[in-house]
Amino acid sequence: QKEVEQNSGPLSVPEGAIASLNCTYSDRVSQSFFWYRQYSGKSPELIMSIYSNGDKEDGRFTAQLNKASQYVSLLIRDSQPSDSATYLCAVQNSNSGYALNFGKGTSLLVTP
Amino acid sequence: EAQVTQNPRYLITVTGKKLTVTCSQNMNHEYMSWYRQDPGLGLRQIYYSMNVEVTDKGDVPEGYKVSRKEKRNFPLILESPSPNQTSLYFCASSLTPTSVWETQYFGPGTRLLVL
Numbered sequence: 302q303k304e305v306e307q308n309s310g311p312l313s314v315p316e317g318a319i320a321s322l323n324c325t326y327s328d329r330v331s332q333s334f335f336w337y338r339q340y341s342g343k344s345p346e347l348i349m350s351i352y353s354n355g356d357k358e359d360g361r362f363t364a365q366l367n368k369a370s371q372y373v374s375l376l377i378r379d380s381q382p383s384d385s386a387t388y389l390c391a392v393q394n395s396n397s398g399y400a401l402n403f404g405k406g407t408s409l410l411v412t413p
Numbered sequence: 414e415a416q417v418t419q420n421p422r423y424l425i426t427v428t429g430k431k432l433t434v435t436c437s438q439n440m441n442h443e444y445m446s447w448y449r450q451d452p453g454l455g456l457r458q459i460y461y462s463m464n465v466e467v468t469d470k471g472d473v474p475e476g477y478k479v480s481r482k483e484k485r486n487f488p489l490i491l492e493s494p495s496p497n498q499t500s501l502y503f504c505a506s507s508l509t510p511t512s513v514w515e516t517q518y519f520g521p522g523t524r525l526l527v528l
Contacts, residue, residue, distance in 0.1 A: 335516055344503055344519040345456070389456065393516075400446070400471060401505075401517060405455035 303328040305392050307404035315412055320377040322407050324390030327371065333393040334366055336375045338386045339406065345389055349375060380411045415440045417520035419504050425526045426494055434489045434523050436504030444507045445487040446471065446517065447479065449500040456503070462487055494527045501525075 304327040314320045322336075333352055337345035351357045351364040351373065363376040373392075377384055387406040417438045426432055438445065446461035448471075458471030462481040476498055478490040487506075491498060501524050505517035 333516070342501075342522075342524075344522050346519075347516055350516060391516075400458045400461060401456075403456040405453065 303331075303392070303402050305390055305402050305404040307388075307390050307407045309405060310408040311410050312407055313410045313412060314380050316380060316382060318380050318411075320380045320384065320409055320411070322375040322377075322388050322390075322409065324373045324375075324404055325371055326373070326390075326392045326402075328392065328394060328402075329368075329371065331371075331392045331394045334364070334373045335391040335393070335401070336362075336364060336373075337389040337391060337403075338384075339389055340386045377409075380409075382411050382413055385409055385411045415518075417504055417506055417518055419502075419520040419523050421523060422521065423524050425528065427528050428495055429493050432491050432494060432525075434491075434502060434504075434525070436487045436489065436520060437485050438487075438504075438506040438518075439485065440506065440508070440518070441484065442506035442518075443484070443509050444517070445481065446505050447477070447487070447489050448503045448505065449473065449498075450503065450522075451500050459489070459502075494525075496527045499525060499527045 306325045336349040339345045349364040351366045357364045361378045365374045389406045390404040391401040420435045443464045447459040448456045450456045457473045460479040462468045504520040507517045
């Protein structure tokens with residue numbers, strides 16, 4: 302079973318701070334990495350994707366990938382209460398039917 | 414508007430009574446899949462379809478059936494539902510299954526309670 306591990310949290314940060322979310326994966330041949338945000342009772346929403354080592358920035362979000370360490374992270378700068386949600390890390394590779402293999406998610410709480 | 418739709422959104426049923434949850438997408442996507450989400454277990458794939466008439470099992474297919482007769486539709490069938498199939502179900506689609514630069518767009522979810 303290919304594993305995607307996340308700390309379940311909750312991770313609590315004050316408004317305006319940087320939230321750091323981490324994810325490790327076991328399948329070395331994984332090719333694509335995604336971060337989804339999910340509000341309670343709602344469907345997952347893609348916020349970031351990353352495919353090569355290094356950093357990728359999009360607005361307040363930065364995804365970081367280190368394939369050698371099998372580690373992917375998401376940084377949220379200037380955190381807002383509206384960022385409070387569960388963040389799902391997902392990993393995909395062509396050897397498993399292109400299925401998205403999800404971690405169990407990290408709950409983030411941004412306090413005013 | 415590009416979207417994935419699911420019906421019904423909420424369903425309460427009894428053990429053994431066959432039910433179908435419909436999923437439809439209007440984006441001409443080839444790849445469609447079904448997930449279930451349970452507390453503490455995360456999202457797990459049930460079945461997926463690479464294209465019309467091509468389906469395959471995901472991680473948790475037991476107790477479910479699917480069909481893909483048309484590109485836009487991918488219904489999930491529970492022939493004899495049991496209480497352990499009480500869950501939140503998501504349908505998802507993506508343009509193609511073969512590009513690692515694609516990801517999946519999710520429907521709004523169907524909350525199922527089996528008594």
